Amino acid sequence: MKLRISLFFIAITVLCLAQEKEYNSAIVKINKYIEGSLVTPYSDTDQEVPLLIFIMDAGAINRDGNDRMSKNNTFKKLSHELAKIGIASYRYDKRLFKMDGLGIREHEISFDHFIEDAKSVITYFRKNKTYTKIIILGHGQGSLVGMLAAKDNADGFISIAGNAQSIDQVIIEQISKQAPGLEKSAAAAFQQLKENGRATGYEPALESIFRYDLQPFMKSWTKYDPSQIISELEMPILILHGDKDIQVELSQAEKLKESAPQSEYLIINNMNHILKEIKGGRLDNQKSYNESWRRIIPEVLSSIANFVKQ
Numbered sequence: 352m353k354l355r356i357s358l359f360f361i362a363i364t365v366l367c368l369a370q371e372k373e374y375n376s377a378i379v380k381i382n383k384y385i386e387g388s389l390v391t392p393y394s395d396t397d398q399e400v401p402l403l404i405f406i407m408d409a410g411a412i413n414r415d416g417n418d419r420m421s422k423n424n425t426f427k428k429l430s431h432e433l434a435k436i437g438i439a440s441y442r443y444d445k446r447l448f449k450m451d452g453l454g455i456r457e458h459e460i461s462f463d464h465f466i467e468d469a470k471s472v473i474t475y476f477r478k479n480k481t482y483t484k485i486i487i488l489g490h491g492q493g494s495l496v497g498m499l500a501a502k503d504n505a506d507g508f509i510s511i512a513g514n515a516q517s518i519d520q521v522i523i524e525q526i527s528k529q530a531p532g533l534e535k536s537a538a539a540a541f542q543q544l545k546e547n548g549r550a551t552g553y554e555p556a557l558e559s560i561f562r563y564d565l566q567p568f569m570k571s572w573t574k575y576d577p578s579q580i581i582s583e584l585e586m587p588i589l590i591l592h593g594d595k596d597i598q599v600e601l602s603q604a605e606k607l608k609e610s611a612p613q614s615e616y617l618i619i620n621n622m623n624h625i626l627k628e629i630k631g632g633r634l635d636n637q638k639s640y641n642e643s644w645r646r647i648i649p650e651v652l653s654s655i656a657n658f659v660k661q
Contacts, residue, residue: 405493516576594620
């Protein structure tokens with residue numbers, strides 16, 4: 352009996368080692384602001400592969416796709432699955448995660464810093480010269496950051512759940528649907544922000560958008576028009592969106608496609624904002640953000656792989 356038990360554990364150990372060899376993972380620090388995870392296909396040779404650089408959504412979303420309140424591991428899973436089919440990826444934490452350690456205060460953060468950081472990541476891996484191509488994949492807010500960084504720097508661009516309008520227009524439209532009447536106050540506040548650098552006198556219900564220390568960041572974000580920027584990209588483009596996305600409306604993807612008619616365009620049935628399959632209603636959709644056991648919809652993986660390898 353002891354021998355059988357020993358052999359059983361040996362078998363388990365061998366299986367685990369085999370699974371680990373499906374990809375390699377390493378921590379790579381780009382500079383004092385940016386640190387992330389590089390995942391590469393496991394190989395006994397030095398064969399060159401394409402590299403995807405992931406740029407995360409708005410807020411304190413870490414490199415794996417999680418925030419403080421939820422854990423879905425979407426981009427960690429995606430990086431592992433891509434490595435298994437021969438595609439390397441780098442995903443990083445935004446400089447928001449370095450603020451305390453570097454003594455950076457909220458009002459000192461600009462949207463332009465995110466663009467600068469993404470360009471630094473591209474430059475770092477360009478110098479590496481071990482990748483056949485470098486493609487930027489931006490999710491949510493990361494779509495805008497990604498297209499700005501990709502211009503003249505990358506070999507391709509993928510937008511997942513990206514907006515086509517400037518952030519002030521997106522927010523005003525959302526408020527008009529969710530809290531009718533407040534959109535006029537929001538529009539006036541955004542106008543003040545653009546013209547004077549500060550917004551005052553807005554409705555208290557809008558404090559989370561216009562609080563004092565956040566206003567410099569919001570102002571720096573509003574100056575960018577995604578539809579205009581994506582129209583200027585001279586590279587292959589893939590636009591992905593799910594019809595169960597409750598954060599970014601499907602119409603935004605349609606507008607991006609209109610601005611970049613040469614792009615590949617795919618709407619995935621039953622896919623939500625974090626690339627998971629949702630067959631139920633809004634409650635199931637929201638719960639999925641904290642259900643790390645859910646797998647990424649296979650169509651996401653196949654469409655990205657086909658785009659990268661073409």
